[in-house]
Amino acid sequence: MSAALQTFGLCKSFGGITATDHVDFALAKGARHALIGPNGAGKTTFVNQLTGMLRPSSGRIELMGEDITALPPEARVKRGLARTFQINQLFATMTPLEMIALVTSERLGRGRSPFRTLDRDATLVAETAEILTRFKLDDIMNRPIATLPYGRRRQIEIAAAFAARPSVLLLDEPAAGVPEAERRELMATVAALPEDVSVLLIEHDMDLVFRFANRITVLVNGRVLAEGTPEAMARDPAVRAAYLGEAAHV
């Protein structure tokens, strides 16, 4: 079975520092995969290369068997690779409605049209409404994003990525900074994502990882230290030493 997203010998160095070191990684179709590792392990650098925000020094990235290494971010989105950001990256002056409408309109290829309208586009309206309902944003859809509470903005972050109808979704610490009370609801949203979407979760919180993932990759110093089922990872002495040992105390 071919993977949804796969890297071959991916390397990235900044000056003398190697942030990604020959990473061979495969995300299976429909996977619930978690990428963990201590701070500075190169997780976000890795994601940035997957999504095209950073160009790898060497190596190859394939999405559904197609080489996307040289494509710009927006072209990867068009091919079904969407992401969220560790730090919210939202359109501050827009409302949730406008933000979702934007992503939908780009997905439908409307963004080129300077003379169409948004409201007369039945497909666009229907899809936007569907996303807003799915992520329970309907009650706040007309309020400026900048005025919303942090937890809601985190939801919008995921909704905006999902609105691109990705086949592969990369979630970069979706629960980071979210208070405990709202965290549960946020992870319920993540758990409710359709099964045909392959999800890669980058996360610190072991609790979340073990509840969500059926496969875990451990990244340390830019290298894949180990990969396997959550149970195997929890038992792996190298992983415990490098990561779980310190995380267990947190």
Place this chain on the structure above:
Amino acid sequence: MSAAAFEARVREALRAGRRWYPAEFLFWLAAFAAFLLLPGQLLLLNEVAILALFALSLDLVLGYAGIVSLGHAAFLGMGAYAAGLLARHVTADPLAGLACGMAAAGLLGLATSPLVLRGSDLTRLMVTLGVALILYELANSFASVTGGADGLQGIMMAPVLGLFDFDLFGRTAYLYSLSVLFLLFLVARRVVGSPFGLSLRAIRDNPLRASASGVPNGRRLAAVYALAAAYAGAAGALLAQTTQFVSLDVLDFHRSADLMLVLIIGGAGYLYGGLVGAIAFKLLQDGIASLTPQYWMFWIGLFLVLFVLGGREVIHGAVRAVVGRVARFGRGAAR
């Protein structure tokens, strides 16, 4: 709530962005009524309309796409010279000249957009400034074509649409300029409310998220830059046609700087800012000119400094309060 009902709400909310407020009708009604009410001021009003169009162009670039520019005069000058040269050598038809000015400036915008899209704000300011200066030097150097420092003289215009002859009092000039402004404004309004316009706002708000949402930032910015350049070209063409003269002054740095002030006064990012700013600016200029004509530059400098130091918040607060009241009044009336 049923899915259909919610979709209707979404549709309604999306339409709200492009709905016309009664205050807008009033604005344009007043603009056209000025033709009858202020027959002695038509030449000044014509200048206001042209400046407003020029400012509308900068608003598209700065207010909607977030591109800073210190060299917008390049496009004004390009449009003015293109329209002027066409009138002198090819055809005296105003609309052909307008189209020619817009095309020339639009192409220049498209050609220079790769320069402007790269780098930081600071690099953009420098490159736009540099392009305008280059054009100024070229126009100065190729005096055989442009008339150099003497300007492009002897532009004779045919009647607009073959019906309305240009006159000394600016009657045709004002109606012509205002009509062009109005039409281009309608187009801009449509563009801003379109999916394309929404993607521009996305890029301005957060380029990183825009490209992660599938927006090809570079191409969109290049497109709006070229469009805005064409608008500035139209303003230049109107200037050349209604004054029947093109001088190096259209490319001068102070044009770009004045334009910034216009947009600062009116506020960027809602299309009317340039129009309101142009009116205020010309009134200000006119008022000061009648007091101390030669030191206009000092006052404009002082205004710039005061605006940036904190006057802007005061003025915009006042403008927002008035607009808010008018809009509320308008909505009440609409119901």
Place this chain on the structure above:
Amino acid sequence: MLTILFDGIAYGMVLFVLGCGLSVTMGLMNFVNLAHGAFAMLGGYVAVLAMQRLGLPFLASLPLAFLAAALVGIVLERLVYRPMYAKSHLDQVMFSIGLVFMAVAGTDWLMGSTQQFIRLPAWLQGRFEIAGIGIGRYRLFVIAICGLLAISLHWGFTRTRFGSRLRAAVDDARVARGLGIPVNRLFAVTFALGSGLAGLGGALGIELMGLDPTFPLKFMIYFLIVVTVGGTSSITGPFFAAMLLGLADVLGKYLVPQLGAFIIYALMVMLLIIRPHGLFARGRA
């Protein structure tokens, strides 16, 4: 031909003294001060007034030009520039253009719009020949003074405690603050020094560049080229940029006079195309 080169070097030297202050202040506070030329103009007019009204000799008017511009620099930095540091580049540009306009119109009002001239002392007039190269005495004098200044600035920037603190602050103001370097005071001093140098350059340049109220506008782009091309993290960068600019400008105007200043603008735009980020990367990173 070599005489032209010599003129170009002298011209570039003056541009360096005019522009180096701007490059340091720009690098230090990431602040776009388009009004830098106004300080140069101030220095020029102070020198003219000192010579014409007070009858001071040329050499004595030079330090006066420096001091006057530096003093005004200190005052303005305190009063109006400081709130600008946190604002956007666009605001900074608008603000400093406003200052330029005020300076231009104000000078016009006070001094009239005519070109100003100074009487050079006899020993600086005329030219002599070495190996067939005509060398203007005044240009040689300018090169000597500016060369000395460049060397001492470079020394001060790289060897003294002030210089090392300055470099640290240019590199990363936040870290420098964390290390206990008084960045604000450092900046005030640098601003004053840069303004003073601009004033001195303005006085030295009267003979070469002319002096009238539009000076800050006319030469604004020159300073900016020096800064953009030369970068903001050293003295040598702006120095070579100024040399290149001086030579290109003088040579260009000599060889193809009909193109005027076109050559240097094209040069700048080309350089910005080649290195759109690199030029300012250090100031912000």
